[in-house]
Amino acid sequence: MASVDESVTPTAEEQLEFDPTIKKKKKKSKAVSFSRDDLDDAAPQDETQVDELTDMFAGLKKKKKKSTSSAPLEPAEDASAGDAGAEDNVEDFDFGSQKKKKKKKVADVSAFEQQLEEAGVNEEEDAGEDDTFEKPEGEEEGEGEEEEAGWLNSDREYSYEELLHRFFKILRTNNPELAGERGQRYKIPPPSVMREGNKKTIFANLKDISDRMHRPYEHVMQFLFAELGTSGSVDGNSRLVIKGRFQQKQLENVLRRYIMEYVTCKTCKSISTHLAKENRLYFLVCESCGSRRSVSGIKTGFQAHIGKRKKMLG
Amino acid sequence: MSTSIENLKTFDPFADTGDDDISQPTNYIHIRIQQRNGRKTLTTVQGLPVEYDQKRILRALKKDFACNGTIVKDDELGEVIQLQGDQRVKVMEFLSTQLNILKKNIKIHGF
Numbered sequence: 257m258a259s260v261d262e263s264v265t266p267t268a269e270e271q272l273e274f275d276p277t278i279k280k281k282k283k284k285s286k287a288v289s290f291s292r293d294d295l296d297d298a299a300p301q302d303e304t305q306v307d308e309l310t311d312m313f314a315g316l317k318k319k320k321k322k323s324t325s326s327a328p329l330e331p332a333e334d335a336s337a338g339d340a341g342a343e344d345n346v347e348d349f350d351f352g353s354q355k356k357k358k359k360k361k362v363a364d365v366s367a368f369e370q371q372l373e374e375a376g377v378n379e380e381e382d383a384g385e386d387d388t389f390e391k392p393e394g395e396e397e398g399e400g401e402e403e404e405a406g407w408l409n410s411d412r413e414y415s416y417e418e419l420l421h422r423f424f425k426i427l428r429t430n431n432p433e434l435a436g437e438r439g440q441r442y443k444i445p446p447p448s449v450m451r452e453g454n455k456k457t458i459f460a461n462l463k464d465i466s467d468r469m470h471r472p473y474e475h476v477m478q479f480l481f482a483e484l485g486t487s488g489s490v491d492g493n494s495r496l497v498i499k500g501r502f503q504q505k506q507l508e509n510v511l512r513r514y515i516m517e518y519v520t521c522k523t524c525k526s527i528s529t530h531l532a533k534e535n536r537l538y539f540l541v542c543e544s545c546g547s548r549r550s551v552s553g554i555k556t557g558f559q560a561h562i563g564k565r566k567k568m569l570g
Numbered sequence: 571m572s573t574s575i576e577n578l579k580t581f582d583p584f585a586d587t588g589d590d591d592i593s594q595p596t597n598y599i600h601i602r603i604q605q606r607n608g609r610k611t612l613t614t615v616q617g618l619p620v621e622y623d624q625k626r627i628l629r630a631l632k633k634d635f636a637c638n639g640t641i642v643k644d645d646e647l648g649e650v651i652q653l654q655g656d657q658r659v660k661v662m663e664f665l666s667t668q669l670n671i672l673k674k675n676i677k678i679h680g681f
Contacts, residue, residue, distance in 0.1 A: 485604040506681030
């Protein structure tokens with residue numbers, strides 16, 4: 257644990273140092289001026305708080321002093337704590353800027369709140385804010401980052417959640433492509449299904465879908481017929497005509513099974529794969545990770561005789 | 571294999587995962603559905619282990635699902651149970667609970 261943490265910290269610290277300074281400047285321009293000038297009644301609170309904070313955040317303070325020039329730190333601290341008290345007055349000004357920032361950090365807020373409760377219980381008593389919503393906002397601005405640094409410095413055991421949050425935050429800022437979602441790659445258009453007459457179903461975009469999956473449409477067709485236990489043909493506009501009545505949802509299920517079986521790579525879940533035939537066996541070769549696995553051929557299995565009994569005998 | 575590294579000792583990534591070995595030799599039981607005329611369907615159960623008496627299974631299935639059914643003898647596939655209506659999920663439940671057949675050895679086909 258510790259070794260991992262150490263390896264990560266340098267990058268984290270850089271960020272941590274960058275963000276607060278920017279925000280603090282904003283803060284000073286807005287919030288501090290207000291809290292100092294307009295909120296004289298808030299000032300005594302602040303002072304007491306600062307004292308307590310110095311006790312509470314002995315390690316934390318050091319860090320701050322290291323990170324930013326020492327002088328503005330105390331006011332900033334006041335600002336963030338007094339902000340909560342001051343927020344009532346400052347609301348209109350600060351909300352615009354704060355909300356934007358908040359959106360970025362929504363995921364972290366809950367974690368921060370936990371940490372706040374653990375590390376800075378006194379603050380709630382001292383600042384004496386009524387609004388529960390104001391507090392996380394105000395403190396998140398000024399102290400959120402420092403708070404994180406706070407639990408890094410403290411001796412207690414880091415919880416998994418905290419470390420996970422931290423990891424993803426760092427990953428997201430440093431290389432977002434790794435933290436990005438994967439869902440997008442699998443987009444395959446839904447099958448467009450119509451009824452032809454009473455007993456046949458038309459699957460219009462088979463070609464489109466099989467192109468998207470990089471599979472010959474004959475292969476997909478074979479699978480569909482084997483699974484559905486029917487037969488059919490391809491008409492002039494390269495649409496598939498299936499005997500029997502099927503709904504779009506049902507075909508979607510079958511297609512999903514086809515993709516699971518014959519398209520996605522089991523190792524890396526990518527769909528950029530191709531089927532290679534080697535002495536009568538099919539192999540699924542992944543183009544992104546290079547893994548190979550054998551896939552079973554499409555077997556029709558047992559087909560019950562349906563219809564006239566004469567046909568069955570003949 | 572570099573087993574001198576401490577971390578690698580606990581877990582061998584090249585070892586077989588186990589589930590491949592078990593499922594490969596055993597034959598799957600295929601449960602299929604076929605459409606008949608109208609909204610009528612047929613369910614076929616293919617590949618039941620030979621040690622079970624197909625007739626008795628069929629009798630139990632027919633009684634449980636309140637449907638008719640037959641045993642069809644196929645040249646390659648042996649005896650296949652045919653049931654009226656869409657009984658796929660119910661058959662699967664029956665096989666896994668009554669006969670203790672693993673669910674991963676049962677394959678349900680169709681829509």
